Amino acid sequence: xxxxxxxxxxxxxxxxxxxxxxxxxxxxxxxxxxxxxxxxxxxxxxxxxxxxxxxxxxxxxxxxxxxxxxxxxxxxxxxxxxxxxxxxxxxxxxxxxxxxxxxxxxxxxxxxxxxxxxxxxxxxxxxxxxxxxxxxxxxxxxxxxxxxxxxxxxxxxxxxxxxxxxxxxxxxxxxxxxxxxxxxxxxxxxxxxxxxxxxxxxxxxxxxxxxxxxxxxxxxxxxxxxxxxxxxxxxxxxxxxxxxxxxxxxxxxxxxxxxxxxxxxxxxxxxxxxxxxxxxxxxxxxxxxxxxxxxxxxxxxxxxxxxxxxxxxxxxxxxxxxxxxxxxxxxxxxxxxxxxxxxxxxxxxxxxxxxxxxxxxxxxxxxxxxxxxxxxxxxxxxxxxxxxxxxxxxxxxxxxxxxxxxxxxxxxxxxxxxxxxxxxxxxxxxxxxxxxxxxxxxxxxxxxxxxxxxx
Numbered sequence: 001x002x003x004x005x006x007x008x009x010x011x012x013x014x015x016x017x018x019x020x021x022x023x024x025x026x027x028x029x030x031x032x033x034x035x036x037x038x039x040x041x042x043x044x045x046x047x048x049x050x051x052x053x054x055x056x057x058x059x060x061x062x063x064x065x066x067x068x069x070x071x072x073x074x075x076x077x078x079x080x081x082x083x084x085x086x087x088x089x090x091x092x093x094x095x096x097x098x099x100x101x102x103x104x105x106x107x108x109x110x111x112x113x114x115x116x117x118x119x120x121x122x123x124x125x126x127x128x129x130x131x132x133x134x135x136x137x138x139x140x141x142x143x144x145x146x147x148x149x150x151x152x153x154x155x156x157x158x159x160x161x162x163x164x165x166x167x168x169x170x171x172x173x174x175x176x177x178x179x180x181x182x183x184x185x186x187x188x189x190x191x192x193x194x195x196x197x198x199x200x201x202x203x204x205x206x207x208x209x210x211x212x213x214x215x216x217x218x219x220x221x222x223x224x225x226x227x228x229x230x231x232x233x234x235x236x237x238x239x240x241x242x243x244x245x246x247x248x249x250x251x252x253x254x255x256x257x258x259x260x261x262x263x264x265x266x267x268x269x270x271x272x273x274x275x276x277x278x279x280x281x282x283x284x285x286x287x288x289x290x291x292x293x294x295x296x297x298x299x300x301x302x303x304x305x306x307x308x309x310x311x312x313x314x315x316x317x318x319x320x321x322x323x324x325x326x327x328x329x330x331x332x333x334x335x336x337x338x339x340x341x342x343x344x345x346x347x348x349x350x351x352x353x354x355x356x357x358x359x360x361x362x363x364x365x366x367x368x369x370x371x372x373x374x375x376x377x378x379x380x381x382x383x384x385x386x387x388x389x390x391x392x393x394x395x396x397x398x399x400x401x402x403x404x405x406x407x408x409x410x411x412x413x414x415x416x417x418x419x420x421x422x423x424x425x426x427x428x429x430x431x432x433x434x435x436x437x438x439x440x441x442x443x444x445x446x447x448x449x450x451x452x453x454x455x
Contacts, residue, residue, distance in 0.1 A: 004030075004125075004283075005029055005050035005051065005128070005129075006030045006032070006047075006049050006051075007024060007029050007030065007032070007049060007050065007051045007052075008032045008034070008043060008051075008052045008053070009021070009031060009032070009033050009034070009052075009054075010033075010037050010052070010053070010055060011055040012037075012058050013055075014035060016055075017033040017034075017035065018033070020033075023117065023118070024118075029121070032047075037055075037067065037071050040071055040074070040075070044075065044078055044079070045236075047228075047229060047230045048228060048237070048238050050124075050125050051084075051121060051124045051125060052082060052084045053085050053087055054071060054086055054087065055068060055086075056068030056069070056088035056095070057089070068099075069099070072084055072099065072102055073102060080103075081128075081131045081135075082103075083105045083124045083125075083128045084104050084105055085104065085107070085108060085120060085121070085124055086099045086104045086106075086108070087107075087108050087109075087110055088109065089109065089110050089111075095107075105127060106120050106123070106124060108120055132238070135240075136240050136244060139240060139245055155192055156332065156335055156336055156339055157332040157335065158331065158335060159324075159329040161324040161328055162324070162329055165192065165321065165323060165324070169192065169195060169196055172196065172321075173195075173196045173199035174200060174201065176200075176290050177318040178292070178293070178315065178316050178317065178318040178319070179193075179196065179291075179293070179317070179318065179319045179320075179321060180292075180293050180294070180295075180299070180313075180317035180319070180320045180321070181292065181293070181294040181295075181321045181322075181323060182294070182295065182296070182299075182321065182323070182442050182444060183294070183296060183322060183324070183442065183445075184296050184371055184440065184441065185370070185371065185373070186371030186372055186373030186374055187324070187325055187326070187372060188371075188372050189294040189296075189323055190209065190252065190254060190294065192321065192323060193207075193250070193252045193292045193294060196250075196292065197249070197250040197252075197290070200250065200290065202248065202249045202250055202290055205246075205248040205249030205250075206245055206246055206248075207246075207252065208242050208245050208249065208250070209252045210223065210242050210252070210254065212254060212255045212258055212259050213254070213255035213258035214255075217260065217262070217263065220263050220266065221241075221266065221279050222235075222239070223242060224243055224267070224270070224276070225241040225243060225244075225277060225278055225279060226239050226240045226241030226244055226278040226279070227239055227241075227278050227279035227280050227281075228278050228281045230280060231278070231280025231281075232279070232280070235279075240278075243270065243276045243287045244276070244285065244287065246289045247287050247288055248288055248289075249289065249290070250289065250291075250292060251291055251292070252292045252293075252294070253291070253292070253293045254293075254294050255294070255295055255296075256293040256295050256299075257295035257296070257299055257302065257308065261307070261308075261309065264312050265309070267312065268312045268315060271312075271316075272315070274286060274287055274288070291316060293316045293317075296442065298437070298442055298443055299317075300313070300443065301433040322442065322445065324445070324448070325368070325371050325441070325445060326368040326371045326374075326375060327367055327368050327417065328445070328452075330364050333364055333375065334355075336372060336375055336376075338355075340376050340379035341354075341379055341383065341391070344379060344383040344384075350386065351389045352382075352386045352388075352389055352390070352391055353390075354389065354390045354391070355390065355391045356393065358393045359395065362396055363375070363378075363396065367416070367417070369440070378396055418449075418453040418455075421435075421439065421449050421450065421453065422455065424436075424439050425455070432446060432447070
C-alpha cells in the first residue's frame with residue numbers, strides 16, 4: 001500500500017487527528033490536519049487534496065451530523081470531483097446513505113480499525129487518481145478534436161522540392177527521432193509535423209502544439225509543465241501542462257527560436273530527464289513524448305552568436321527538415337489553389353468552382369512572401385468577392401511586397417528573384433547569414449536559390 005497522496009483531515013478532536021496522522025504517514029501519505037472546520041474554505045482555496053477526511057459532528061452539534069453535511073455540500077460545490085470520506089462516532093445506516101447521496105465517497109465510524117481506515121483511504125486515493133486521469137484524457141481529447149477539426153491536415157505538393165520533403169517524412173515518421181523543421185513563415189511547417197504524427201506509431205494519441213513565441217517568461221513552466229492548485233495567485237485548480245497532455249503522443253514546439261536562453265535551459269532539462277514537475281508540486285512525473293520543433297529563425301547562426309544553446313539544438317534536431325518557400329515550388333500553386341478553392345466554396349456556400357487561366361498565371365507570377373498561408377488567404381478573399389463561378393484576375397489583390405525588388409523593367413519572377421539574391425549577397429559582402437536575414441530566408445533556402453541561379 002504505497003499510493004502516496006495528500007490528505008486533509010478535519011476533526012475537532014485533536015487526539016483523533018494525531019492518531020490518524022501517525023498511522024497514515026507510515027504509508028507515505030502527506031497528511032494535513034485541522035481542528036477548526038471554518039478554515040476549510042481557506043485550505044481549499046490555497047491547495048488541493050486527493051482525499052478529505054471530514055468529521056460529521058463538531059462542537060455545535062454532536063449527534064445530528066448537520067454541520068458535517070453543510071461542509072460536505074460546500075466542498076462539493078467548490079469541487080464536484082472532491083473525494084470526501086465522512087467520519088462520525090454516532091453513525092447509522094440512514095446517515096451513511098444520506099452522506100453518500102450528497103456526494104461523500106465513503107463513510108467510516110470512530111473509533112476505527114486501522115485496517116479499515118487504511119483500506120478506505122487507499123480506495124479513495126485510487127478513485128481520485130482515476131478522476132485526474134479522466135480529466136487529463138478529457139483535455140487531451142479536446143485538444144485532439146480541435147486539431148482534427150482544422151482544415152488542411154495534410155500538406156500538398158507535386159513539385160520535386162516537396163517530393164524530397166515527403167521522402168524524408170516517410171523515412172522518419174515511423175521512428176521516435178526528434179525532428180527540427182525549418183522554413184519561412186507560412187510554408188506549412190505545422191502541417192508537416194501533423195503529417196509525420198499521423199504516419200507514426202503515436203497517431204492514436206494526442207498531437208499537442210505550443211507556440212513558444214507566444215508564451216511569456218512567467219507562464220512558461222505552468223504552460224509546459226502544469227501547476228498545482230495554489231501554486232500562484234490564479235492557480236485555482238490543478239492543471240496538466242502540455243508535456244503531460246502529449247504523453248504517449250507528439251509534442252510540437254513551434255517558433256522554438258524565440259525562446260530566451262533561460263527558458264531554453266528549463267526546456268533542455270525536461271527533455272534530458274524526460275520528466276516534468278508541476279509548478280507548486282514536488283513529485284516529478286515521467287513523460288513519453290515524440291518531439292517535433294519548428295522555426296523560421298537561423299538556429300545554427302544563433303548558436304554561433306550565442307543566442308541559442310548548442311546542446312539544445314543537438315537535442316531537438318536528430319533529423320533536420322527544410323520546407324521550401326512557395327516561390328521555389330511554383331508548379332504546386334494550381335494544386336494548392338484548387339484545394340483552397342474547394343474548401344472555401346463549401347464554407348461560404350459560393351458557386352466558385354474554377355480559376356481562369358489569366359488568374360492562375362497571375363498567381364504563378366506573384367512572389368508570395370507569405371508563402372502558402374498567403375495563397376490560402378488570397379483564395380479565401382477571392383471566393384468571397386467573386387461575382388461568378390470562375391475566379392478572375394481582378395479577384396486577386398496583392399501587396400506590393402510580393403513584387404519587390406525588381407530588376408530594371410523585367411517582370412520575370414526568376415530574374416527578379418536572382419537580382420534580389422545577388423543584391424543581398426553584395427550588400428553584406430558575401431556573408432550568407434546576413435544576406436539570408438535581409439531576404440527573410442533561412443540559410444538553407446538561400447543556398448538553394450544560389451544553386452538554382454548558379455551563383
